[in-house]
Amino acid sequence: MSARVDVPVALTIAGSDSGGGAGVQADLKTFAAHGVFGASVLTALTAQNTRGVHGVHVVPAAFVTEQLDAVLSDIAVHATKIGMLADARVVAAVADAVAGGAGGPVVLDPVMVATSGDRLLDPAAVAAVREDLLPIVDLVTPNVPEAAVLLDAAPATDLDGVRAQARELFSRTGTAVLVKGGHLTGPESVDVLVGPSGETLLRRPRVGTTATHGTGCTLSAALAAQAALRPGAGWEELAGPARDYLQSALLAGRDLHVGSGHDGSHGPLDHAFALREPG
Numbered sequence: 001m002s003a004r005v006d007v008p009v010a011l012t013i014a015g016s017d018s019g020g021g022a023g024v025q026a027d028l029k030t031f032a033a034h035g036v037f038g039a040s041v042l043t044a045l046t047a048q049n050t051r052g053v054h055g056v057h058v059v060p061a062a063f064v065t066e067q068l069d070a071v072l073s074d075i076a077v078h079a080t081k082i083g084m085l086a087d088a089r090v091v092a093a094v095a096d097a098v099a100g101g102a103g104g105p106v107v108l109d110p111v112m113v114a115t116s117g118d119r120l121l122d123p124a125a126v127a128a129v130r131e132d133l134l135p136i137v138d139l140v141t142p143n144v145p146e147a148a149v150l151l152d153a154a155p156a157t158d159l160d161g162v163r164a165q166a167r168e169l170f171s172r173t174g175t176a177v178l179v180k181g182g183h184l185t186g187p188e189s190v191d192v193l194v195g196p197s198g199e200t201l202l203r204r205p206r207v208g209t210t211a212t213h214g215t216g217c218t219l220s221a222a223l224a225a226q227a228a229l230r231p232g233a234g235w236e237e238l239a240g241p242a243r244d245y246l247q248s249a250l251l252a253g254r255d256l257h258v259g260s261g262h263d264g265s266h267g268p269l270d271h272a273f274a275l276r277e278p279g
């Protein structure tokens, strides 16, 4: 008889990227790469590839709730990641589930605009994310423009500006904050984590590549995967390994020729780098 495997479970509540590089697809690949079982609740379908978003079909909020109920009534979820939410009704449905508290620590990636520049959140839903969801999640992971929108401020232009906005978001909401530094320039990409135990800077060499589609999704999914694997650990312990996974996937993604976007805009990461034979 084979041994029973008590596998950690992570849930992603996010949109589908038909091109496979971001959204639910990036999240499930990231969970699998961590040895974590992935469940998914779809909030929207995008017709998307490495060049951009060609269409969005939002899932009715009642059906988002039906999916959440189906998963949470049956499966013990150890951590949750939230990505694209599309509109205010979907935000409300997800906020209700988070308030119910069934999915372990919750990481919110406040997705607003895709790397290609296409909108993934109705501007009218930003207030609902800020007021109804942000205060009840455990970690929020905005990029530089998203942090500015959440604070109603101008985007930071340097690391000190990012540090100040991360501190301000944490003090306003009480939710731990990781502001991603991919949109700044310089030899390093620096993410700033601020939480109850203070500030942690995550510095990694900036990879010279245009294949950055899905980096934000992948980081937040890796954070949820780490939280599922190590219950009780603080974000400052989980963030380093999550950022390392992303860095390896970014480096390996330079050799992954998927889609024409790789040569002009935004090719995907290689989530499965660890499974590939060298050479």
Ligand SMILES: Nc1ncnc2c1ncn2[C@@H]1O[C@H](COP(=O)(O)OP(=O)(O)OP(=O)(O)O)[C@@H](O)[C@H]1O
Pocket: 022, 113, 114, 115, 142, 143, 144, 180, 181, 182, 183, 189, 190, 191, 204, 205, 206, 207, 208, 209, 212, 213, 214, 215, 216, 217, 219, 243, 246, 250
């Ligand atoms: N060229 C790069 N080299 C190394 N790390 C990077 C690079 N670009 C982005 N990152 C890292 O990727 C993560 C996502 O950062 P970014 O600020 O680009 O978020 P995002 O805009 O939400 O991502 P996305 O492109 O998926 O929308 C961060 O950990 C950031 O430091």
Ligand SMILES: Cc1ncc(CO)c(N)n1
Pocket: 014, 015, 016, 017, 022, 023, 024, 046, 048, 083, 084, 111, 113, 114, 115, 120, 213, 214, 215, 216, 217
């Ligand atoms: C579905 C989806 N979610 C998130 C992003 C952000 O990268 C994207 N491009 N597509």
